[in-house]
Amino acid sequence: MQLSPSIFKAYDIRGVIDKTLDPSIAKLIGQSFGSAMREMGETICVVGRDGRLSGPSLMAGLTEGLLSVGVNVIDLGVVATPMVYFGTNITIEGQQAKSGIMITGSHNPPDYNGFKMVLGGSAIYGDQIQALRERIVEKNFASEQGTRSEHNIFPEYLQRIVGDVKLKRKIKIAVDCGNGVGGAFAGRLFRELGCEVEELFCEVDGTFPNHHPDPAHLENLQDLIKNLQTTDNELGLAFDGDADRLGVVTKTGEVIFPDRQMMLFAKDVLSRNPGAQIIYDVKCTRNLATYVKQQGGVPLMWKTGHSLVKAKLKETGAPLAGEMSGHIFFKDRWYGFDDGLYTGARLLEILSAEQDPNATLNQLPNAICTPELQMPCAEGEAFTLLDKIKAEVAKGTQATFETAVSVNTIDGVRVEYADGFGLARPSNTTPIVVMRFEADTQAAIERIQAEFKKVFLAVKPDAKMPF
Structure with a gap:
C-alpha cells in the first residue's frame, strides 16, 4: 500500500482500513516512531489497542516495526486509551516507558483505525506528526532488534x-x-x-x-x-x-455537556488549589470563565485539540483542563492526561456528597446555545477562509464583527458580545468550518448568526452557511 499523506492528522494518525491503512503502513509507523524514540534515548514503548476488528493485524504490523528499530515493546493488549497513557507514567515490571502508542479509531466508523501517540512523555501533534511521515519517506530508521513482552495493566x-x-x-x-x-x-x-x-x-x-x-x-x-x-x-x-x-x-434526561461538568470539577479542584489556572477550549460556554472566577480560579481559554490542551496543561502547571468534546484532564491527584473513566470516578465522588446529585447537575449555570454547526469546505479551504477573516479583523474593515466586544483569534475566531458569543474555527480533522453560538436569548443568537453570515459571505460569497 502507498503511504497516504492524508492519514497524518493534527493530533494523531488515522485512516480507513484497506484504503489508507493496513499492517504494512502500521509497520512503517512503528519504524518511524521507534527511530524518533531512539534519537531521544528512549528504548521502551507501551502499546495497546481498542476493540476494532482491524486492531490485531495493525498491532502485529506496528510491533514488528518497533522491534525492528531496537525498541522493547510492552504489549498491554485490549485496553482503553487512558491505560496506555497510564502505562507511560508508571514503572512496569521494573521498566519505565515514557513512550506509548494506542491503536484506536476512537469514535470514527468501524472501518477506521489509527494511532494516538506519546513520545518521551509528551503527546505529539502538528509538525511532530508530519516529521514521522517525513522520516518514513526518507527511510531514516534505526537498525537494531528489540524484545516484546505482555502485561495486564488493568489491576x-x-x-x-x-x-x-x-x-x-x-x-x-x-x-x-x-x-x-x-x-x-x-x-x-x-x-x-x-x-x-x-x-x-x-x-x-x-x-x-x-x-x-x-x-x-x-x-x-x-x-x-x-x-x-x-x-x-x-x-x-x-x-x-x-x-x-x-x-x-x-435522571430528568438533561445532558450535562463537558463545559458544565468542568464547573463542578473546577470548584472541587480549586478548593485544594486556590488561585490556580483552569484551562478550557474555545468551544466552551462563557459561563465557565465566570464560574471559575467566582470559585477563586483563573480561567484560561486555549485552542481545541486534546494534544494541544495537554501540552498547555504541562506548560502552565494548571491542575485541570477540559474540552467541549469531552476530553477532561486532571493534574490534581492524577497525571494530566484525558481519561473518561477517571473523570467519571471523580464526578461520582463529588456527587456522592450531594443530597440530590441530579439537582446539583441541573442547577449548574446554563445558556441558550447551538450544537456544533458545520460549514462544508474544499480540502484546506477552511484554514484559508479563517485566515482571511482574521486579516479583516486585524485591519478593522467593514467585513468584521461590528457589534462585538472583543475577538479572540487563538483558534479561528471567537467573537464575544455583551449578551453571547459566536465561534468559527477550521476543523483539524475534516474539511469544515465548525461554528457554535451561545447567548442570553434566542433573538441574540439569531442576531450574532446574522453578523457571522455577513462576515463570511463578504469573503466567500458562495459559502453554505449551516444556519
Missing part, C-alpha cells in the same frame, strides 16, 4: 483509582459504552468504587451494532436517557469508543 490502573477516589455513599448508575473498549473495564471500576451499575452495550464489539460510541452526539445518548426514565438508576455515564471522553445524563 494497577484499577487500584490506583480505587485507592484515590472515595465515594460518600453508594450511587446507582447506568453505564453505556456503545460497544467500545470501555465496556471491558467500566462496570468493574465503578462497582469497586461502591456503585450499583447497570451496563448498557458493554460487550466490546468493533462493529458497534447498537449505536455509535460518541457521547458528543445526542442521538447516541437516547438509550441511556430511556434507561434513567424507566429504572431507579440515579445517573447515566456514557463513553466514547476508546474511553478517553465522558458523557453525562441526569
Whole structure:
C-alpha cells in the first residue's frame, strides 16, 4: 500500500482500513516512531489497542516495526486509551516507558483505525506528526532488534483509582459504552468504587451494532436517557469508543455537556488549589470563565485539540483542563492526561456528597446555545477562509464583527458580545468550518448568526452557511 499523506492528522494518525491503512503502513509507523524514540534515548514503548476488528493485524504490523528499530515493546493488549497513557507514567515490571502508542479509531466508523501517540512523555501533534511521515519517506530508521513482552495493566490502573477516589455513599448508575473498549473495564471500576451499575452495550464489539460510541452526539445518548426514565438508576455515564471522553445524563434526561461538568470539577479542584489556572477550549460556554472566577480560579481559554490542551496543561502547571468534546484532564491527584473513566470516578465522588446529585447537575449555570454547526469546505479551504477573516479583523474593515466586544483569534475566531458569543474555527480533522453560538436569548443568537453570515459571505460569497 502507498503511504497516504492524508492519514497524518493534527493530533494523531488515522485512516480507513484497506484504503489508507493496513499492517504494512502500521509497520512503517512503528519504524518511524521507534527511530524518533531512539534519537531521544528512549528504548521502551507501551502499546495497546481498542476493540476494532482491524486492531490485531495493525498491532502485529506496528510491533514488528518497533522491534525492528531496537525498541522493547510492552504489549498491554485490549485496553482503553487512558491505560496506555497510564502505562507511560508508571514503572512496569521494573521498566519505565515514557513512550506509548494506542491503536484506536476512537469514535470514527468501524472501518477506521489509527494511532494516538506519546513520545518521551509528551503527546505529539502538528509538525511532530508530519516529521514521522517525513522520516518514513526518507527511510531514516534505526537498525537494531528489540524484545516484546505482555502485561495486564488493568489491576494497577484499577487500584490506583480505587485507592484515590472515595465515594460518600453508594450511587446507582447506568453505564453505556456503545460497544467500545470501555465496556471491558467500566462496570468493574465503578462497582469497586461502591456503585450499583447497570451496563448498557458493554460487550466490546468493533462493529458497534447498537449505536455509535460518541457521547458528543445526542442521538447516541437516547438509550441511556430511556434507561434513567424507566429504572431507579440515579445517573447515566456514557463513553466514547476508546474511553478517553465522558458523557453525562441526569435522571430528568438533561445532558450535562463537558463545559458544565468542568464547573463542578473546577470548584472541587480549586478548593485544594486556590488561585490556580483552569484551562478550557474555545468551544466552551462563557459561563465557565465566570464560574471559575467566582470559585477563586483563573480561567484560561486555549485552542481545541486534546494534544494541544495537554501540552498547555504541562506548560502552565494548571491542575485541570477540559474540552467541549469531552476530553477532561486532571493534574490534581492524577497525571494530566484525558481519561473518561477517571473523570467519571471523580464526578461520582463529588456527587456522592450531594443530597440530590441530579439537582446539583441541573442547577449548574446554563445558556441558550447551538450544537456544533458545520460549514462544508474544499480540502484546506477552511484554514484559508479563517485566515482571511482574521486579516479583516486585524485591519478593522467593514467585513468584521461590528457589534462585538472583543475577538479572540487563538483558534479561528471567537467573537464575544455583551449578551453571547459566536465561534468559527477550521476543523483539524475534516474539511469544515465548525461554528457554535451561545447567548442570553434566542433573538441574540439569531442576531450574532446574522453578523457571522455577513462576515463570511463578504469573503466567500458562495459559502453554505449551516444556519
